[in-house]
Amino acid sequence: MLSTQVEIRVRYAETDAMGVVYHANYLPWFEIARIALLEKADLSYRELEAEGYLLPVLEAHLKYAAPARFDDRVIVTATLSEAPRVRLRIDYTVTLDGRTLTTGHTLHAFMDRAGRAIKPPLRVMTRIGVFFPPGE
């Protein structure tokens, strides 16, 4: 299992007229945690993109249990529970003071600049693979 956490302080720009974080604005937070997850495996999304490997979102799922508000310092946890194959599923939780606000997951596949599905670069499989030792 590969898992990491980032702290995000809620921006005023992320709130809406209900006085809470607008529901779409959790997806950029998931992305920040996803990029941190790759970094934990010594992978830079910026470098992958520069080499022509894009990692678009195929699916996104979100459940909202309680709202985040301006200035809250939420913790976003991203977890890769299974070794990636063609597709890569990442799970997320957003918590505030230990209380779960939002959960969700995203599904991804590697793609080239022309929009074609491609195999992930070897180092992605190797570096992430370290977190999924055989026999587990």
Added chain:
Amino acid sequence: MLSTQVEIRVRYAETDAMGVVYHANYLPWFEIARIALLEKADLSYRELEAEGYLLPVLEAHLKYAAPARFDDRVIVTATLSEAPRVRLRIDYTVTLDGRTLTTGHTLHAFMDRAGRAIKPPLRVMTRIGVFFPPGE
């Protein structure tokens, strides 16, 4: 069944560095179609809010099949397939020239300003109910 369509022209602001619409930006489009759906049942979301009835998103699910790009004129269809009970599920498709780009659904419940779950106002059930005649 209650269903409606809106045309949305993709804003430059909605694109990202992949050259396509950023995946979170479909949720505001779903919302525009959802508000149009309520209007088809002669319900104004603005008025409901002014009366203290909020309709927050409890869940959101999105599947991305193909990207939308700047200046595309996409059609977003919102559909209520079942008469709402406590919860209200709305399905969406985003198409371009008849080709499906994205599908998804959201789940909602009525809430008051204090964040408590409340029964929908009677006229919501009545006006939406018209589209779900008994015996169907």
Added chain:
Amino acid sequence: MLSTQVEIRVRYAETDAMGVVYHANYLPWFEIARIALLEKADLSYRELEAEGYLLPVLEAHLKYAAPARFDDRVIVTATLSEAPRVRLRIDYTVTLDGRTLTTGHTLHAFMDRAGRAIKPPLRVMTRIGVFFPPGE
């Protein structure tokens, strides 16, 4: 003079916790009006970009007199008061029921994909030039 108007219906996503449109969200509206302005001169920003002509924003200025709110149908007017030379200045007003909410202007220059300043394509000068007859 070249001037045009677009109607924009305020999205819930554009509001913030003050209950009004977040101040940054007027810039995408200016952009929508700017693209409509080019269209009035028979110019497609999408096509210009496809040919490698980008029109980035060099400066943006906004004055907020009164707020817009969810569901408001505001009118955004974009005006080109002087024939463009190297730089192109566009003025904007956002009104609601004839009352001015916001005014502003943006400054632009043509740029290629490598980020170098370039001369605008000839047809841009010609088609916009029609609106600025000599002797005026």
Added chain:
Amino acid sequence: MLSTQVEIRVRYAETDAMGVVYHANYLPWFEIARIALLEKADLSYRELEAEGYLLPVLEAHLKYAAPARFDDRVIVTATLSEAPRVRLRIDYTVTLDGRTLTTGHTLHAFMDRAGRAIKPPLRVMTRIGVFFPPGE
């Protein structure tokens, strides 16, 4: 003089199809730096709002010299050069590796929940005043 700096890591969500940060997305960065500036004077914007003191943006001005890109770690500096009176002007610079990308300023006044201009709370004047000793 009162001045502070925040580091912001550019989000993918903040980029556009030109491959750079969308021009409107600098305004939320200015806001983050502005809130940090208040904190340096021991003022919490969240608390001020809870007490009914809003600090809306009356004007915003931006000059874009060079673009920021995904994953850049930019430094946003906010500076209050003059003791605030009725209005409060804050200046900003966004830099990357010492190079200036963007400059700008915003103008503010205190407002109550009803949208009326009000005098700033006494502690705002006192705590900010400390940074502007008489005779300077």
